Amino acid sequence: MKGVLLVNLGSPDSTSTKDVRKYLDEFLMDERVIDMAYWKRFLLVKGIILNTRPKKSGAAYKKIWWDEGSPLIVLSERFTEKFKQKVKIPVALGMRYGSMSIQKGINELHEQGVTEIFMVPLYPHYAMSSYETVVVKAEEVIAKDFPSIKLETFPVFYNDKEYINTMVESIQRHLEGIDYEHILFSYHGIPERHIRISDTTKSHCQLDGSCCNKPSEAHKTCYRHQCFETTKEIVKQLNLEGKTYSNSFQSRLLKDPWLKPYTDFELEAFPEKGKKKIAVITPAFVTDCLETLEEIAMEGKEQFLEAGGEKYFHVPCLNDDDKWVDTVVKWTKNWENNKN
Structure with missing residues (x-):
């Protein structure tokens, strides 16, 4: 059975x-x-x-x-x-x-x-x-x-057609009527060394900004590449222009270097860059949890508004x-x- x-x-x-x-x-x-x-x-x-x-x-x-x-x-x-x-x-x-x-x-x-x-x-x-x-x-x-x-x-x-379509429909529904200037795709962070450990080729992943765009067997187990691909697929369907969205990584632990840019740093910097109305999406999670509800929807909002931001909206996960x-x-x- x-x-x-x-x-x-x-x-x-x-x-x-x-x-x-x-x-x-x-x-x-x-x-x-x-x-x-x-x-x-x-x-x-x-x-x-x-x-x-x-x-x-x-x-x-x-x-x-x-x-x-x-x-x-x-x-x-x-x-x-x-x-x-x-x-x-x-x-x-x-x-x-x-x-x-x-x-x-x-x-x-x-x-x-x-x-x-x-x-x-x-x-x-x-x-x-x-x-x-x-x-x-x-x-x-x-x-x-x-x-x-x-x-x-x-x-x-991460790039499954059905999953991407579902994400896009959910995002469109939640952002309908929301006043925003920029979308931040905030993914859960992992240590940089985990990217290299998971590299099956043991040589492709350099974390230099280019390796994620070069075809490789390593992409099958590369978290960083897969996160960027999810954003690309969603952005394509939402018809977003390059300067209206960005990626970041949250939830650091210990003092090791983790994937960058860091979400909290980005939220604090946005207002100075003129991005005062933002929406935050957390595609690494399909279910809302501590990292989305407290870290992003609460702490993230507080950081952004204290830095001079005006409007902040967290897009819920797919949930049920x-x-x-x-x-x-x-x-x-x-x-x-x-x-x-």
Whole structure:
């Protein structure tokens, strides 16, 4: 029997410092998130970060938390319920981190007799700390506890026609009637070294502003290239002129060089450049979460307005948008048909 496993990032069970610490412990101890030798990662995470960050992160989560729980979890569940109504095979939702685990998702499908799983990591772009860690974790769980199950994973969809069309329609709908001069495409940041580590050619990625535009096998796993391609495809359909949009990267951690330009620096600089009315889009996320609702919609707005900006609008993620649901349903049915 076939089944579908939808996978998203995850969230703490609550905004309490205890629950946030537990979540951050699992997240930051992932070697694909902080790629240090285990002993160094252990000392950094458990000796330093977990002694200070959980309280601060808990306060941030409280600012966005809904009565029903974590927005990311609630929205993912809403998406899953809509999705279930449109397919005839079992569907489960799992998270890479937190109590709603990939293990639980696979077990839920296994108990329904599923022997072939179509896994859809809800990440448009390839990165060690997102798409790759989901695939590795799912493969480990299946090898250890469900060896009879076959797993097939949907590839990253940063330039998929259906995904781009869905994004464009959502952006157009949300920006209708909004007064703006500039669109900022803010992507989740990753360390520059992750780009080089993921370079299968070990030579193409130079982060020099040109390598992303040169054809290469490396682009299959290059987060930076894929982000820029998503922007290009969306911009093409929106008919935006070159000076009316730009890219940036958010959510830095530690002091290592991360992908540039940095979102917060850009937001503070825009007003001086005469860009006082902006809209911000976060295409690296299909579901609104801490990084979009607090970091961009709240903190980003405050930074921009304090720097002299006049109007600021955050475009919501796809969340449980009906067309987005239909897009993933189409991918699933294509997989089913290819298997028959």
